[in-house]
Amino acid sequence: MSRPGLDTNPLELTPDWFNQLFEEIGIDAEVSGLTAKSIGTGQIGENVRFVFDYARKGDGAPATLVGKFPSDNEASLMTAKMLGHYEREVNFYRTFPKVAGRITPAALYTDYDAETNRFALIMEDMAPSExxxxxxxxxxxxxxxxxxxxxxxxxxxxxxxxxxxxxxxxxxxxxxxxxxxxxxxxxxxxxxxxxxxxxxxxxxxxxxxxxxxxxxxxxxxxxxxxxxxxxxxxxxxxxxxxxxxxxxxxxxxxxxxxxxxxxxxxxxxxxxxxxxxxxxxxxxxxxxxxxxxxxxxxxxxxxxxxxxxxxxxxxxxxxxxxxxxxxxxxxxxxxxxxxxxxxxxxxxxxxxxxxxxxxxx
Incomplete structure (x- = not known):
């Protein structure tokens, strides 16, 4: 799989990338199109909501997902690198199942690259939560x-x-x-x-x-x-x-x-x-x-x-x-x-x- 947030602008992720992700994690669906829109006011990371159109939508196929990616602000990027923010968040979702998923959105995909300090989280969309x-x-x-x-x-x-x-x-x-x-x-x-x-x-x-x-x-x-x-x-x-x-x-x-x-x-x-x-x-x-x-x-x-x-x-x-x-x-x-x-x-x-x-x- 390509690595969103690492080698791709997350706003330009394609249906093929999500089809590959769904196949790897066992979701029966075929994405035919999607829209991506930045959401929230994060000061350390940027959040994107993905809304899917399906050629085939099996049980469990999400109507939407939310991705979290590095900030586009240089000061925030430097702060995140200095303080280890991105690596820590990815590792949290991977390491603590007694917490992650129970009081957090479920994470479908996590990635982090130490050399570039790039990261990505693809999570369930909690809308209409406020x-x-x-x-x-x-x-x-x-x-x-x-x-x-x-x-x-x-x-x-x-x-x-x-x-x-x-x-x-x-x-x-x-x-x-x-x-x-x-x-x-x-x-x-x-x-x-x-x-x-x-x-x-x-x-x-x-x-x-x-x-x-x-x-x-x-x-x-x-x-x-x-x-x-x-x-x-x-x-x-x-x-x-x-x-x-x-x-x-x-x-x-x-x-x-x-x-x-x-x-x-x-x-x-x-x-x-x-x-x-x-x-x-x-x-x-x-x-x-x-x-x-x-x-x-x-x-x-x-x-x-x-x-x-x-x-x-x-x-x-x-x-x-x-x-x-x-x-x-x-x-x-x-x-x-x-x-x-x-x-x-x-x-x-x-x-x-x-x-x-x-x-x-």
Missing amino acids: QGDQLAGCSVAEAERAMDAAAILHAAYWNDESLDTYPWLQGTSVAPPPAMSPEQVAMLWTGFKDRYDASLTPDVIEVGDAYADALPRMQQEPGDGPFALTHNDYRLDNMLFGKPGAPKPLAVVDWQTVGKGAPASDVAYFIGAGLTREDRPKHEQALLRYYHARLQDEGVTDYGFDALFDDYRYTCFYGMSVAFGAAMLVKQTERGDQMFLTMLRRHAAQARDNNALELLP
């Missing part, structure tokens, strides 16, 4: 769906030492050192403050300064809490919410940052950025208890709620580094600016409301 909106925030019911999926993700490899056998997985004992040191991440905060100075209030700057100052020491003092497979960009824009009765109530996408880490970090990141500044304090504790109960339903019985809450407070700063780091490393867009500033403000408020500054080393 993408979450980071700026608008979500309802409590939607947040509970996210907590359901988080519990499934984390429980699947809870304290599982096999995670340390994957050098491409962030945070494992065999992974190379992070591409950016804590000191370099802290410097991104300095650049972010300079760029967005007019949009930052003193209370947000105070939290950001304290966190950036503590980052090197936080790296030196890893916590002794549980570890699991973590998404590390667990937010609304990376979630597709199904309509009532859909086979998957929620599909989580964009696994470029998957790693071994503290499960509470995904939870703190989602709750802090996914709920509005007004809604989070009203529902924070209830959502944490909901997630804790779902973890227990999935078989995790050695993690008390008080320990979860302590870990939640300590890891709530992570969302700030994602916001200011991504803002400085990927292509700048108007919506991106709004999103990263909104996330940063919400996480700063989350840290202040939960007295998390007192936990910084």
Whole structure:
């Protein structure tokens, strides 16, 4: 087979390529024509929806599929290469079947070329599911769906030492050192403050300064809490919410940052950025208890709620580094600016409301 995204413009893929793919994976169909259209607003990768016309359509032949391919933006390409995003996402779908497919779109085809850093994913189309909106925030019911999926993700490899056998997985004992040191991440905060100075209030700057100052020491003092497979960009824009009765109530996408880490970090990141500044304090504790109960339903019985809450407070700063780091490393867009500033403000408020500054080393 030719390798879409590697040696072909994905918008120019032909019916023959998909016919060969369907034959290899056991789908009885003959594609006679297709249309390809870019979708979404991805800042690290580009997404394409393929709509098929069939000369023969057997059971299981999809009406549409979605492909994900490298970004067409040079800054995003360089960031993806430096941070290993494309290789990591492909390997996630290939390696973790207890998660991939259960809370994600099913992947029909994966490919990655280390020399060129080109990749491709061909996945089931989750339409008419609706993408979450980071700026608008979500309802409590939607947040509970996210907590359901988080519990499934984390429980699947809870304290599982096999995670340390994957050098491409962030945070494992065999992974190379992070591409950016804590000191370099802290410097991104300095650049972010300079760029967005007019949009930052003193209370947000105070939290950001304290966190950036503590980052090197936080790296030196890893916590002794549980570890699991973590998404590390667990937010609304990376979630597709199904309509009532859909086979998957929620599909989580964009696994470029998957790693071994503290499960509470995904939870703190989602709750802090996914709920509005007004809604989070009203529902924070209830959502944490909901997630804790779902973890227990999935078989995790050695993690008390008080320990979860302590870990939640300590890891709530992570969302700030994602916001200011991504803002400085990927292509700048108007919506991106709004999103990263909104996330940063919400996480700063989350840290202040939960007295998390007192936990910084």
